[in-house]
Amino acid sequence: MMTEQINVQLAATQREKPDQTNLGFGRIFTDHMFMMDYTEGKGWHDPRIVPYQPITLAPSAMIFHYGQTVFEGMKAYLTEDKRVFLFRPEKNMERLNRSNNRLCIPQIDGEFAIEALKKLIEVDQEWIPTAEGTSLYIRPFIIATEPFLGVAPAKNYTFMIIMSPVGLYYKEGIAPVKILVENDFARTVKGGTGEAKTAGNYASSLKAQEIASEKEYSQVLWLDGVEKKYIEEVGSMNVFFKIDGEVVTPALNGSILHGVTRDSVIQLLKHWNIPVSERRLSMEEVAEAHRDGKLEEAFGTGTAAVISPIGEFFWEEEKMVLNNGKTGELSKKLYDTITGIQYGTIEDPFNWVIEVPIASSK
Numbered sequence: 001m002m003t004e005q006i007n008v009q010l011a012a013t014q015r016e017k018p019d020q021t022n023l024g025f026g027r028i029f030t031d032h033m034f035m036m037d038y039t040e041g042k043g044w045h046d047p048r049i050v051p052y053q054p055i056t057l058a059p060s061a062m063i064f065h066y067g068q069t070v071f072e073g074m075k076a077y078l079t080e081d082k083r084v085f086l087f088r089p090e091k092n093m094e095r096l097n098r099s100n101n102r103l104c105i106p107q108i109d110g111e112f113a114i115e116a117l118k119k120l121i122e123v124d125q126e127w128i129p130t131a132e133g134t135s136l137y138i139r140p141f142i143i144a145t146e147p148f149l150g151v152a153p154a155k156n157y158t159f160m161i162i163m164s165p166v167g168l169y170y171k172e173g174i175a176p177v178k179i180l181v182e183n184d185f186a187r188t189v190k191g192g193t194g195e196a197k198t199a200g201n202y203a204s205s206l207k208a209q210e211i212a213s214e215k216e217y218s219q220v221l222w223l224d225g226v227e228k229k230y231i232e233e234v235g236s237m238n239v240f241f242k243i244d245g246e247v248v249t250p251a252l253n254g255s256i257l258h259g260v261t262r263d264s265v266i267q268l269l270k271h272w273n274i275p276v277s278e279r280r281l282s283m284e285e286v287a288e289a290h291r292d293g294k295l296e297e298a299f300g301t302g303t304a305a306v307i308s309p310i311g312e313f314f315w316e317e318e319k320m321v322l323n324n325g326k327t328g329e330l331s332k333k334l335y336d337t338i339t340g341i342q343y344g345t346i347e348d349p350f351n352w353v354i355e356v357p358i359a360s361s362k
């Protein structure tokens, strides 16, 4: 493991903490951030915690031109007895390195990154919101900083972690959403960057999302980019369907993101002896199941919402309402179980949570 000491420079003043009833998502940031740099020939160096502040880059920095960047999304949770939990953080660092590999960004030391994150959380511990269902959203990311307009992997990078206190995703309780099946645009294709958490995937998804929003759908269901037949993801979440007692999710085919929540849901279903399969699933099969009255539930999975039940699909000319537009039993049980494990209110049979050691403040 990388052994360089993390230099800590504390902010001179602490900003006022936000109103916890109105946190929203991703607009408020804590007092500090973590940074380290990469230089070709030297590797990653100068790990440091510094006050949250704007950074300076050359206008020619490669990130601005060719999008060589990756990110992660994870959360820290405060338990009732004031302990701080992370949920499977090693999976996020593993995935960050998988994204790095795809984007030709040098690997980071995942264990060191988790140590750095724990230290950053300790420094900003008072920013972890305490209200029910709130958490501290964590955004690690890497950008290519070399000032160069040539198209090639950069020789310099910066790795950063910023953190944002976020509100309860479902203010009025977990609620189903309406989904438009996307027939024109593609999020990615086989051989593309769909498996990586990289900025370009999200930039290219905005147009379809904008059109769906105008039609009052909350997200789009992405089909495969080649045949427009097989289901891939919903919005920026993985997707599951319960058909005639069996839970089906698209197999990881090279263009689907390896969700940590997806993996956790699969493990939980197996633990409960509920049939679950990862396989190719066409939109036609889902529509047929709906026509036969066998489409019991559908839901998206991701760190932000955990479980996002789907109440309605619109595909070509067909409107499919699921479970009378109400949250299904399984969706609710998965949501309650995963959030229960994350907040330490129920047993964690998989050792998914790790505790962040916090030296008691003052």
Ligand SMILES: *Cc1c(COP(=O)(O)O)cnc(C)c1O
Residues within 6 Å of the ligand: 073, 197, 233, 235, 236, 237, 238, 257, 258, 259, 260, 261, 262, 301, 302, 303, 304
């Ligand atoms: C982050 C993300 C997910 C969900 O991954 P989690 O690890 O469960 O948060 C799914 N799909 C896409 C495209 C994503 O970016």
